[in-house]
Amino acid sequence: MDLIPAPLHFLATDGEPFLLDPGTTLRGGPGTEGVQHWLRAALGAATGLPLGPGEPGVLGARGIELALDADSAAEGYRLEATAERVLISAGGEAGLFWGAQTLRQLLGPDAFRRAPLRRDGWSVPAVVVEDAPRFGWRGVLLDVSRHFLPKADVLRYLDLLAAHKLNVLHLHLTDDQGWRIEIKRYPKLTGTGGWRERSMVGYRSGGVRDERPHGGYYTQDDLREIVAYAADRQITVVPEVDVPGHAQAAIAAYPELGNQDVVDTEALRTWTDWGVNPNVLNVEESTLRFYENVLEEVLEIFPSTFVHLGGDECPKEQWKASAAAQNRIKELDLADEDELQSWFLRHFDTWLAERGRRLIGWDEILEGGLAPGAAVSSWRGYSAGVAAARAGHDVVMCPEQHVYLDHRQAGGPDEPVPVGWVRSLEDVYRFEPVPPALRQDPVAAAHVIGTQANLWTEFMEQARDVDYRAFPRLAAFAEVAWSRLPEQPADRDWDGFEARMRAHYPRLDALGVEYRQPEGPKP
Numbered sequence: 001m002d003l004i005p006a007p008l009h010f011l012a013t014d015g016e017p018f019l020l021d022p023g024t025t026l027r028g029g030p031g032t033e034g035v036q037h038w039l040r041a042a043l044g045a046a047t048g049l050p051l052g053p054g055e056p057g058v059l060g061a062r063g064i065e066l067a068l069d070a071d072s073a074a075e076g077y078r079l080e081a082t083a084e085r086v087l088i089s090a091g092g093e094a095g096l097f098w099g100a101q102t103l104r105q106l107l108g109p110d111a112f113r114r115a116p117l118r119r120d121g122w123s124v125p126a127v128v129v130e131d132a133p134r135f136g137w138r139g140v141l142l143d144v145s146r147h148f149l150p151k152a153d154v155l156r157y158l159d160l161l162a163a164h165k166l167n168v169l170h171l172h173l174t175d176d177q178g179w180r181i182e183i184k185r186y187p188k189l190t191g192t193g194g195w196r197e198r199s200m201v202g203y204r205s206g207g208v209r210d211e212r213p214h215g216g217y218y219t220q221d222d223l224r225e226i227v228a229y230a231a232d233r234q235i236t237v238v239p240e241v242d243v244p245g246h247a248q249a250a251i252a253a254y255p256e257l258g259n260q261d262v263v264d265t266e267a268l269r270t271w272t273d274w275g276v277n278p279n280v281l282n283v284e285e286s287t288l289r290f291y292e293n294v295l296e297e298v299l300e301i302f303p304s305t306f307v308h309l310g311g312d313e314c315p316k317e318q319w320k321a322s323a324a325a326q327n328r329i330k331e332l333d334l335a336d337e338d339e340l341q342s343w344f345l346r347h348f349d350t351w352l353a354e355r356g357r358r359l360i361g362w363d364e365i366l367e368g369g370l371a372p373g374a375a376v377s378s379w380r381g382y383s384a385g386v387a388a389a390r391a392g393h394d395v396v397m398c399p400e401q402h403v404y405l406d407h408r409q410a411g412g413p414d415e416p417v418p419v420g421w422v423r424s425l426e427d428v429y430r431f432e433p434v435p436p437a438l439r440q441d442p443v444a445a446a447h448v449i450g451t452q453a454n455l456w457t458e459f460m461e462q463a464r465d466v467d468y469r470a471f472p473r474l475a476a477f478a479e480v481a482w483s484r485l486p487e488q489p490a491d492r493d494w495d496g497f498e499a500r501m502r503a504h505y506p507r508l509d510a511l512g513v514e515y516r517q518p519e520g521p522k523p
């Protein structure tokens with residue numbers, strides 16, 4: 001039935017389809033109310049049918065039923081459609097929700113609209129689907145720092161993730177070019193750090209700037225709303241506050257956070273370039289306290305176990321030149337600046353652990369020694385992730401060579417700002433999160449808790465730019481993260497996936513996704 005991502009088992013039975021009409025009921029036992037609510041809202045909007053609960057205790061109405069079944073895995077589900085009913089059963093709410101997403105795909109592309117084109121002719125083919133995800137972390141990173149993405153667009157992205165059975169939104173909330181999360185104790189983080197004077201137009205365009213101020217931020221209530229909206233869709237929002245590099249916006253707001261004995265931090269502004277920035281945090285006690293205070297507020301908003309603290313691309317020149325940083329190295333008896341960064345992150349590893357949370361960071365956090373409880377986002381390829389997994393650390397595989405969706409999806413001059421490698425839809429479909437080096441070692445391989453596609457937004461000013469980079473490749477990525485595809489990329493059924501994509505584009509159209517057309521860029 002052209003489901004994407006492909007389910008584990010799919011059987012088209014010979015029976016008559018299940019027909020929906022104004023009398024069709026939607027009901028379920030205790031614990032299913034949340035999914036019922038979502039399904040009634042989504043399918044009710046698209047079909048114009050009430051999908052009411054029916055008379056309590058009255059059997060016999062043809063309906064959609066949701067059932068929790070303690071023996072099944074939490075994220076797996078079984079969907080059985082006959083002429084009489086559609087039964088979705090699962091071990092937990094998450095499984096029911098993914099089953100509900102499958103039901104929507106079975107109803108056809110118009111089931112993805114927000115108002116009905118028609119009120120009859122809705123049917124579900126007679127099928128049995130048994131399904132469960134390969135990975136527990138099926139993530140997407142949205143960089144809302146380089147370009148602020150308004151709240152409404154983030155909420156829409158959560159709907160798009162849910163439609164593809166993706167379940168982690170990694171929000172990159174702070175960077176050199178913008179601080180996007182309201183911190184009540186330090187209002188200048190957004191007041192000053194939330195804005196920049198202009199943006200760089202290309203990476204190597206001779207320093208061309210657009211001369212337009214850019215900025216914006218989410219209030220704490222906005223983020224609480226995002227977290228709750230995500231939770232209703234079985235998505236965890238993992239916040240990222242990037243330290244000790246990628247922090248110029250914070251230093252522009254509070255110059256005392258920077259290496260004042262090396263640079264005039266008072267003169268720093270929220271950065272207007274892209275790339276790796278030399279202006280990094282200092283390693284004073286006061287800076288640790290500052291970030292503890294920031295994180296106190298972050299933890300109040302985000303219930304996620306994992307909190308991402310970045311750790312990427314922190315140049316060490318200022319620490320090398322700073323007497324204060326060098327004193328710190330001596331006082332702590334460290335070998336070098338890498339160990340100093342490791343010490344900085346270990347501090348927060350412990351701090352988070354004391355609060356029942358866990359640190360995750362980019363793979364540079366391995367340099368100078370990985371903090372004991374830390375998990376790793378392996379982005380510069382697989383090797384850091386392999387090393388971390390072998391050392392017993394959890395890993396999210398997101399190698400830039402494969403799943404950086406800011407990179408162009410075709411060669412040629414028509415693609416928007418040609419960043420990075422060419423990575424086509426087929427390339428993403430053939431991405432394998434567990435590399436050969438880990439396949440002989442099941443204990444280490446089990447530490448690959450999932451995979452993530454990253455959308456860095458240097459060159460995406462608004463949602464339609466994000467749509468173009470993200471889709472259709474996110475559909476292929478979702479299948480890699482959810483389905484059990486052959487591990488050998490060459491063995492994957494690309495033609496079969498392409499054929500199913502032909503049924504998926506109309507779903508994306510109905511959702512209003514501005515994806516890259518298969519035949520080339522949009523006019």
Ligand code: TNX
Nearest residue numbers: 312313362379404406456457
């Ligand atoms: C590297 S991935 C970065 C980002 C950039 C990205 C552009 C990572 C941890 N750091 O800051 O946006 O490349 O592709």
